[in-house]
């Protein structure tokens with residue numbers, strides 16, 4: 521049975537999070553879906569430790585700190601988060617409501633949709649080596665599911681960032697043999713993880729290899745491993761039962777482009793009164809939208825979220841007269857915020 525709701529927000533970046541707040545002030549509850557396992561969008565995924573200097577009234581704030589503050593601010597509104605799942609389908613039903621389906625099979629029946637999808641869903645950077653797609657899910661993986669099943673296996677991990685190193689350390693004791701392949705000697709992962717990995721390499725329980733993958737090795741139709749070129753171009757065959765690729769995540773507009781909305785240069789055109797898309801009832805805020813003068817700033821997403829909340833209220837309750845109320849003085853707002 522689909523979850524029936526008034527609003528689904530696609531994307532839990534700063535715009536999606538602040539959208540929860542602005543809807544909440546108007547007493548509208550929301551469900552939020554994000555492909556990532558954590559909230560915060562680009563701030564949390566791409567530059568959590570960097571300071572931001574252009575958030576009003578916060579002369580300096582770390583990107584992750586901003587996300588944490590936003591999350592705290594929306595707490596009174598009890599939004600339901602559905603993380604680690606991508607909205608793959610969005611279609612309008614005959615009664616005018618919308619049906620959304622996620623990659624995890626969650627379905628929503630909703631009156632309004634707010635797309636706060638930023639640059640798109642973050643997807644793992646994939647191997648482009650010939651044949652890689654064919655072995656995806658059986659011998660080539662971009663995440664680790666059920667680590668217990670790897671006992672006694674010979675695995676290769678590709679990557680030099682935190683995910684690659686974290687999984688190398690986590691799986692090292694479970695597997696029979698492990699090779700970590702990174703294209704150069706310097707790692708992007710935290711120094712403490714790199715030091716631990718080096719110790720394992722010295723102790724012989726992990727092979728460290730610098731090079732680039734060139735080929736998938738297949739023999740008699742069976743997966744055999746990968747061929748790697750070292751820095752001098754010399755080829756090495758690495759036998760493996762399974763290969764795990766952790767080359768980071770990159771945003772991909774992906775399914776958003778398939779929902780029948782007008783799209784202009786990978787962005788969704790909206791009006792600047794309601795931030796509504798070409799389909800009434802579907803709104804777009806934050807980096808994903810475009811209009812004359814649009815600037816892809818967190819600040820813009822906040823403003824857009826405020827006006828979109830009023831537009832959604834009008835859509836849900838066309839009969840209601842909307843009065844602007846200040847959070848400072850309105851008892852209704854205080855009640856909604858839980859600050860009575």
Ligand code: FAD
Pocket residue numbers: 530531532533534535536553554555556560561562563566567571572573574605606607608636637638639640641642774775776805806807808816817818819821
């Ligand atoms: P995003 O932060 O991109 O979040 C979108 C979310 O939607 C993502 O989490 C994604 O996983 C999710 N999503 C997308 N598609 C789907 C789907 N189909 N299903 C489920 N989930 C989906 N801005 C400033 O104002 N000041 C700065 O100083 C600043 N510095 C920056 C520094 C760097 C290095 C970068 C990369 C950006 C910087 N920005 C800055 C830009 C700022 O981060 C963006 O404007 C902001 O993150 C946009 O927020 P958003 O919520 O619209 O989108």
